[in-house]
Amino acid sequence: MSTLDPSRDPALNPGVNPAELSAAEWRALLSPMEFSVLRQSGTERAGTGPYLDDPGPGAFHCVGCGQRLYGAVHKFHSGCGWPSFFDEIAPGALSVHTDVSFGMIRTEMRCARCGGHLGHIFDDAPRTPTGQRHCVNGAAILHVPEGASVAEVFAAHRASGRG
Numbered sequence: 001m002s003t004l005d006p007s008r009d010p011a012l013n014p015g016v017n018p019a020e021l022s023a024a025e026w027r028a029l030l031s032p033m034e035f036s037v038l039r040q041s042g043t044e045r046a047g048t049g050p051y052l053d054d055p056g057p058g059a060f061h062c063v064g065c066g067q068r069l070y071g072a073v074h075k076f077h078s079g080c081g082w083p084s085f086f087d088e089i090a091p092g093a094l095s096v097h098t099d100v101s102f103g104m105i106r107t108e109m110r111c112a113r114c115g116g117h118l119g120h121i122f123d124d125a126p127r128t129p130t131g132q133r134h135c136v137n138g139a140a141i142l143h144v145p146e147g148a149s150v151a152e153v154f155a156a157h158r159a160s161g162r163g
Contacts, residue, residue: 004029009154010064010065011061011062011064011066011151011154012066012151012154018113018115023039026039029158031161034140036139038063038111038118038140040117042117044137045081046080046081050083050139051143052077052081052083052138054075055143056143056145056146057072057145057146058144058145058148059144060072060142060143060144061141061150061154062114062116062118064111064116065113066154067113068089068090069089069093069094069118070085070087070088070093071089074086074088074089076128078135080135082136083136084133084135084136085133085136086129086132086134093111093112094118095112096110097110099120106120108120109121109134109136117137118134118136118137119134119136119137121135
């Protein structure tokens with residue numbers, strides 16, 4: 001995997017408009033699984049992605065552009081095989097769309113900043129405050145522990161070859 005010039009990485013440089021990145025730049029920035037999920041609306045196999053277990057206090061950010069999406073307090077264990085959340089961290093963090101692929105009608109959620117596919121929202125979580133289950137691909141998010149530097153966590157993730 002090639003690497004993207006850090007000055008063009010929207011997670012490390014908030015002045016970068018993610019909409020201006022080319023497919024080649026996204027491929028250089030993301031791991032193959034991250035690219036498949038975020039840029040091609042792919043899905044990781046159930047039970048294979050990160051964050052099925054609680055990683056602790058902090059926030060979950062879009063792995064592509066760094067947008068804060070979910071607080072750790074919004075995470076719950078649904079048993080569905082993907083990380084589950086009952087609400088976004090703040091209004092406007094997500095954009096929602098009707099997804100009619102595969103002969104189903106579902107509510108798709110995307111990162112409001114970069115348009116990256118995150119997963120789907122289901123109204124099947126009656127024990128949560130919203131009744132919703134945001135079924136998120138673990139490859140689409142990055143947990144930033146409480147008190148940690150967002151830039152340092154993203155830089156380490158990118159340098160690790162996982163992203």
